[in-house]
Amino acid sequence: MGxxxxxRLLPKAHLHLHFTGSMRPGTLLGLAAGYGVRLPDALSGGEPPRLRATDERGWxxxxxxxxxxxxxVRRPEDIQRLVREAAEEDVRDGSGWLEIQVDPSSYATRLGGLIPTLEIILDAAERASRDTGLGIGVLVAANRVKHPLEARTLARLAxxxxDRxxxxxxxxxxxxxxxxxxxxRAFAIARHGGLIAAPHxxxxxxxxxxRDCLDDLGARRVGHGVRAAEDPQLLRRLADQGVTCEVCPASNVALGxxxxxxxxxxxxxxxAGVPIALGADDPLLFGSRLAAQYELAREHHGFTDAELADLARQSVRASRAPEDVRRRLLAGIDGWLAAAP
Known part of the structure; x- marks a missing residue:
């Protein structure tokens, strides 16, 4: 290849990273020891667990x-540490904008309720952004296996x-x-409030x-979306409507x-012209972060540097980063490509 x-020097946006799954393995070990939580071997062995979630038992x-x-993750200090470390990892991988995804109800019982929990997370994101220089947005996610009324509550909260x-x-x-x-209904509330719809x-x-994400939820981004490749008509629709697929290659393989x-x-x-934003999904469980997804595209799919730069541009354009951040990142991508290898 020459x-x-x-x-890592290619500026990019990271649009698919889950809150808990962003944790460093060492951080999990430290927190578990501090709280007396006995971790299974799959989480304490230093290697990503072997998973195959395509059947019910695996999931x-x-x-x-x-x-x-x-x-x-039990205290505000844990939240702050998690977000700061996720930001540090993203900066190391060349990210200039991160949208981290979280279900506040997962932590609400320990942190005083939904509103205090989201305030703690947003404060942590603001502090991490200030400390690292990484722009950070938060994507509030409902849980598909819970009642839709809970999703409406989260949409109103989001x-x-x-403005925070x-x-x-x-x-x-x-x-x-x-x-x-x-x-x-939950997604209608979110869209009416100016939020981007990004379901899995x-x-x-x-x-x-x-197709259900598009028709029923008004999705402008789809978490993963890779199975759309099985339907040429759907591929054309995604391309024509400019709907971005948040593709997480290492996750797809790790889950079988x-x-x-x-x-x-x-x-x-x-x-097919479908916009793509590469993402790491859950590095804690899948063992690789953002830059590794671009390396995978290069090594296993033959993406040239010009094509990798195009992927990075697509991630920035699909983000909710402020316009000045978008301009800076896009200029940086052009600069990366213009520089000699």
Whole structure:
């Protein structure tokens, strides 16, 4: 391939990173020891756990590990540490804007309720941004396996804090469960309040789940969305409407959606004109962060530096970063490409 440019120096935006899953493994070990939480070997062995979530048992194991990790985040200081370290990792990987995704209800019982929890998270994001120079927005996500009324409560909460750093509204957990349209009211509230709709779809479930995100939830971004590659008509629709897929290649392989990195249909989406924002999803469980996703595109899909720069531009354009941040990042991408390898 010859000499190539350093991916970590390529400015980019990171639009798919889950709050608990952003944790450093060492941080989890320290928090667990401090709170007397006994971690299973899969979370304490120093290597990412082996997962295969394409069947119900595999997804249950993934969710159990995630819940154990979440139980180790209990105090405002833990929240601040988690966000600061996620920001530090992103800066190291060349990110200039991060949208971190969180369900505040997961922590509300320990932190005094939904409103105090979101205030703590937003304060942590503001502090981390100030300390690291990374722009940070928060995407509030409802849980697909909970009642849709809870999603409406979260949507109203998210809109209430739109002027404090909340930029979007999502829907996470197993997209094979429940119907997207059950959450249409929550997403209508969020969209009416100026938030971007960014639900999960098209990873564990097929292209129909992506179509449901568009039709029922008004999605402008889809978390994952890779299974859209199985439907050429859906690919054309995503491209024509400019709906971004937040593709997380290492996550797709770790969860067994695809067997090998080269099986992820990254090239299919790209060549169909579907906007893409590469994301790390849950580095704690999948073992790789943002820059590694670009390296995967280069190594396993033959993306040239010009194409990697294009992916970075697509991530910035799909973000909710302020206009001055977007201009700075786009100029930086042009500069990265103009520089000699």
């Amino acid at each position: 000499r190539v440019r350093d991916i 249950f194991r993934f969710q159990r590990l995630y819940d154990i990790a979440r139980s180790c 809109v209430r804090f739109a 750093g909340v930029v979007g509204f999502g829907l996470s957990n197993d997209e094979r469960r429940g119907l997207a349209r059950d959450f249409d 779809g098209g990873e564990l479930a097929g292209p129909g789940s992506v 959606v695809y067997d090998k990195p080269e099986d992820v249909p990254l090239r299919t989406l790209y060549e």
